[in-house]
Amino acid sequence: MPLVTTPNLSAPDDFYEALIEAHKDLPSEESHALNARLILLLANHIGAIEVLREALQAARHSRPDR
């Protein structure tokens, strides 16, 4: 199954708020650590290496143009 990049979140605004909330009051170092743990948890949930590779590539290719 390819990486889903069309809308798939059941409640986009709720998720976004929860994501920001999860980082509330954390110093930036701990925020980075939280992000790392989050990525690992989500990666395990996805499981399939092909999908994860696609996601890594999509993330890498979405760097802002400078």
Add this chain to the structure above:
Amino acid sequence: MACASLGYGSDGKTIQAFEFEYQRSPDQDAATPVRHPVVVVGGGPVGLSLAIDLAQRGQRVLLLDNDSKLSTGSRAICFAKRTLEIWDRLGVGDAMCAKGVGWNVGRVFFGNEQLYRFDLLPEPGHERPAFINLQQYYAEAFLAVRAAELANLEIRWKNNVVALEQDADGVLLGIDTPDGRYTIAADHVVACDGSRSPLRALLGQESKGRTFRDRFLIADIRMQADSLATNRPEPDAIPLGAASFPAERWFWFDPPFHPNQSVLLHRQPDGVWRIDFQLGWDANPEEEKKPEKIKPRVDAMLRQALGREVPFELEWASVYTFSCLRMDRFRLGRVLFAGDSAHGVSPFGARGANSGVQDAENLAWKLDAVLRGAAGDSLLDSYAEEREYAADENILNSTRATDFITPKSEISRLFRDAVLQLSKHHPFARTLVNSGRLSVPATLHGSSLNTQDVDRFEGHMVPGAATADAPVRLPDQQRGWLLRQLGPGFTLLLAAGEGSAALAAQLSDMRLPVPLDVLTISLPAAADSTAALADVDGLVAQRYDLQPGNAVLLRPDHHVCARWRHPDADAVGRAVTHALAIH
């Protein structure tokens, strides 16, 4: 006999102090260089295993070693199942396993706390454990004792190869001895002369790859069993009895007693524990080797592990760095490279000596077949091809472990720590914790010696795979092990069924370049009392995905090279010649 004091009951001190005698050879007085079919250079575990294997196959073997002693220090201490199975074939597996210690329980610590404990519950139905811990000098001593039993294997100690020339007809080796220089000729030379391989240098070759900017201290300490009673407050957590410190593997990431570095503890025979302290690149190797520097490090570790200090003796210490590298080609004409001379890995995962012994077994039967004229020279190319592939796999695994243990960037460290933090409560993260993946043999998927499957099979025993062991019932009704029933040549493992008796008869009349043993096995699905073996627990059928009438062709080094649902004699014959690189 010179090896008497190296008998299987010898202790480590005796073995390490033992000096083999230099003996003058008649070759040194010959008017023209005496020719040898095969010369092995280097008497470590790889060279000894290769020389024994070749000699068992009936070849006249000369092994040259530039020294007169076995390994000093414990060095490679972890010997994996595959190595033990190879050594079974060489007649030393029982001695290795009797002396070695096994472990199944491992613990991973991060900072102050234990993250988790794991039990490598061995898969039932294999004769040998996943690995044993054994000092390298014991392994070499047992091999040297075995080598001394073989009349057609000659070892010349203090014979230092200092010159090498080869042409289409052979190799000339110039050898320095206490009596001066002499020259011999050889059909083939195998360089098992270690990571700094003088033979590699003589041929102007190098091993290329990645060197890690880090240093590690190995401290082997001996502890008295009766001094190990513990007063640690959590007896449930760590099972320490009065008589034993646990035979477990403990790995600390960033422990309070050695901040920002890793520490590994595991057990060897004779009450010796190996402790690996990561030191970082800036450490001074000479300083760190000093006992007065090591003692406080060990004391601090013991205080953390046992809750108190324990008297110990420092047996051996070494500071090492490592590289993951290999030669471009493991074969240069008539010179072949095996073990550390050909490739280097980090110590994480025990892939150095283990992969070297697998090199040796891959090469032994091929050299034998070529020397007998049963196969052409191109069979030796397959050695290089297969073992270069295996080396890449080992280098990949050991590099990954190294990058986990010593992250090379801030972000790598961030993810490493995130994995460790998650692993305490989330089992998935434990699969990512990499303190060295256990050495398993490479499956030679793309080998040119494999015959491609024409039928569908499930499971791991694909062409190229190292054969899995399984319990069998022998003709005398005793239980035994499948691997022990395989002879030195090619074996067709044939599941009794329709047509199997006729096929066996046809194959016994067939003229092949090398002998082929047909080993019939009766599967539970179709019991056949005429079969040599019975698949008593059904594990042969399961592991090889066999049904009655199916067959699996095994090479002399016990790798699968072909399999069929409906084998016929011609196909089997073609697969044998194909596996000899006769096309």
